[in-house]
Amino acid sequence: MTYAALIAQARTTAALEAVAERLGWDQETMMPDGAGPQRAEEMAAMAAVLHARAVDPQVGDWLAELDEAALDDVARAQVRLMRRAHDRATRMPADLVAELARTRSMAHRAWAAARASEDVAAFLPHLARIVALKQQEAAAVAGNGPAYDALLDDYEPGATGAEVAAMFDALRPRLVALRAACLDRPAPAGLTGHFAPEAQMALAGKVAVAFGYDLTHGRIDRAVHPFSSGSGLDVRITTRTAADDPFNCLYSTIHEVGHATYEQNIDRAYLMTPVGRGVSMGVHESQSRIYENQLGRSRALTGWIFDQMRDAFGDFGVADASAFYLAVNRLRPGFIRTEADEVQYNLHVMLRFDLERALIAGDLAVGDLEAAWNDRFARDFGYAVDRPSHGLLQDVHWSEGLFGYFPTYTLGNVYAGCLHAALRADVPDLDAALAVGDTSPATHWLRDKVQRHGGLYAAREVITRAIGQEPGEGPLLDYLEAKFGAIYGV
Ligand code: ZN
Numbered sequence: 508m509t510y511a512a513l514i515a516q517a518r519t520t521a522a523l524e525a526v527a528e529r530l531g532w533d534q535e536t537m538m539p540d541g542a543g544p545q546r547a548e549e550m551a552a553m554a555a556v557l558h559a560r561a562v563d564p565q566v567g568d569w570l571a572e573l574d575e576a577a578l579d580d581v582a583r584a585q586v587r588l589m590r591r592a593h594d595r596a597t598r599m600p601a602d603l604v605a606e607l608a609r610t611r612s613m614a615h616r617a618w619a620a621a622r623a624s625e626d627v628a629a630f631l632p633h634l635a636r637i638v639a640l641k642q643q644e645a646a647a648v649a650g651n652g653p654a655y656d657a658l659l660d661d662y663e664p665g666a667t668g669a670e671v672a673a674m675f676d677a678l679r680p681r682l683v684a685l686r687a688a689c690l691d692r693p694a695p696a697g698l699t700g701h702f703a704p705e706a707q708m709a710l711a712g713k714v715a716v717a718f719g720y721d722l723t724h725g726r727i728d729r730a731v732h733p734f735s736s737g738s739g740l741d742v743r744i745t746t747r748t749a750a751d752d753p754f755n756c757l758y759s760t761i762h763e764v765g766h767a768t769y770e771q772n773i774d775r776a777y778l779m780t781p782v783g784r785g786v787s788m789g790v791h792e793s794q795s796r797i798y799e800n801q802l803g804r805s806r807a808l809t810g811w812i813f814d815q816m817r818d819a820f821g822d823f824g825v826a827d828a829s830a831f832y833l834a835v836n837r838l839r840p841g842f843i844r845t846e847a848d849e850v851q852y853n854l855h856v857m858l859r860f861d862l863e864r865a866l867i868a869g870d871l872a873v874g875d876l877e878a879a880w881n882d883r884f885a886r887d888f889g890y891a892v893d894r895p896s897h898g899l900l901q902d903v904h905w906s907e908g909l910f911g912y913f914p915t916y917t918l919g920n921v922y923a924g925c926l927h928a929a930l931r932a933d934v935p936d937l938d939a940a941l942a943v944g945d946t947s948p949a950t951h952w953l954r955d956k957v958q959r960h961g962g963l964y965a966a967r968e969v970i971t972r973a974i975g976q977e978p979g980e981g982p983l984l985d986y987l988e989a990k991f992g993a994i995y996g997v
Pocket of ligand 1: 762
């Protein structure tokens with residue numbers, strides 16, 4: 508009976524979370540401009556309701572009196588997730604929660620202004636306050652463990668900074684070498700010309716469906732930043748269009764479809780329960796990245812995408828599927844993480860991980876952050892940051908207190924590398940299907956091995972079960988060196 512009471516409480520919480528999430532989706536897609544102040548109140552009210560439910564002492568009592576030995580595997584997983592959410596929420600002092608919310612909101616505005624005016628000094632006092640508050644949060648949640656791990660755990664339950672650092676240390680030298688070798692060679696041609704946004708959206712819809720996105724339980728809208736939102740029977744995505752760069756819309760869409768189909772493909776028996784969501788940010792990103800890169804940027808599937816592009820835009824100046832594959836996968840020097848290719852992306856993430864870990868540990872002062880960023884960037888990329896918006900002011904995350912979030916991007920890439928190797932071993936003729944736009948041998952494999960489980964297993968465990976061994980960075984590095992070695996002749 509105690510379990511029934513707990514799961515009923517959790518179902519109502521899941522419903523309220525879905526409502527809150529849809530308010531956020533609406534704000535980015537449909538909301539009239541003038542509604543902003545009212546929406547802020549609506550969302551704050553929902554956040555207060557959800558926080559009160561998370562710390563409800565009745566939930567603590569039920570969790571304490573529960574006889575877990577009598578539960579089956581799914582129920583035990585539900586309880587594990589409920590216990591985790593309740594413990595974390597109750598360890599946070601209420602005044603710290605309020606102070607973080609206030610500081611975040613001010614720091615976010617200060618960051619946007621500082622970025623626009625290239626004024627690092629204007630942002631640093633806000634960042635110092637955020638770092639101090641996140642250190643307090645970490646101390647409240649972590650007990651005696653490493654402070655950074657307590658923050659990382661919020662996005663990647665069970666992961667530790669030491670484990671992530673070891674993975675990144677193994678990635679970095681081979682990525683730096685591959686990057687330098689590729690950029691030493693002549694770059695393939697990119698796209699030029701005008702690509703009508705409406706035709707881009709039509710193509711995005713077609714490609715989304717080809718990747719298994721179910722539009723009877725989803726929809727695609729335009730927004731400033733691509734994201735996916737929701738779970739279960741209602742999972743929506745956004746994308747964006749740039750008339751001179753159709754790859755932005757195309758690959759943002761495929762990426763978000765990876766996130767969205769993960770949520771859509773979770774076993775319906777878990778609907779509106781704690782197990783009925785993607786298990787971690789890293790596992791989520793493994794799905795979006797394998798859809799976007801290992802499948803979406805493969806030679807086989809880009810052959811099919813080339814034909815769809817010709818149907819949508821006519822002759823767009825690329826001679827054939829081979830030239831198109833090179834255009835999709837070309838490397839360029841650059842400063843911006845979100846615009847980086849498969850080879851360079853993880854170097855951006857590692858830089859941020861090392862710096863934020865040092866900040867939270869108290870080993871790096873906020874006043875020394877810009878110099879540390881610029882030194883590290885010059886070492887990994889071989890040229891100097893030319894302005895703060897190309898350096899430490901480029902990402903929104905730190906202004907919003909999202910410390911511990913960045914590594915989940917690369918963890919997702921590493922997991923995607925492992926899943927891709929296992930998928931290729933299980934489905935040797937995958938390319939024949941991809942070449943005609945049929946992703947189902949891959950997407951069905953991912954649904955069966957990863958997506959349907961939701962939060963049933965811990966994050967790393969779901970990957971370990973899918974690939975039959977502990978995940979590591981080897982498969983991702985082997986894949987990148989083979990793919991880009993062939994493209995660039997290095
Ligand atoms: Zn993503």
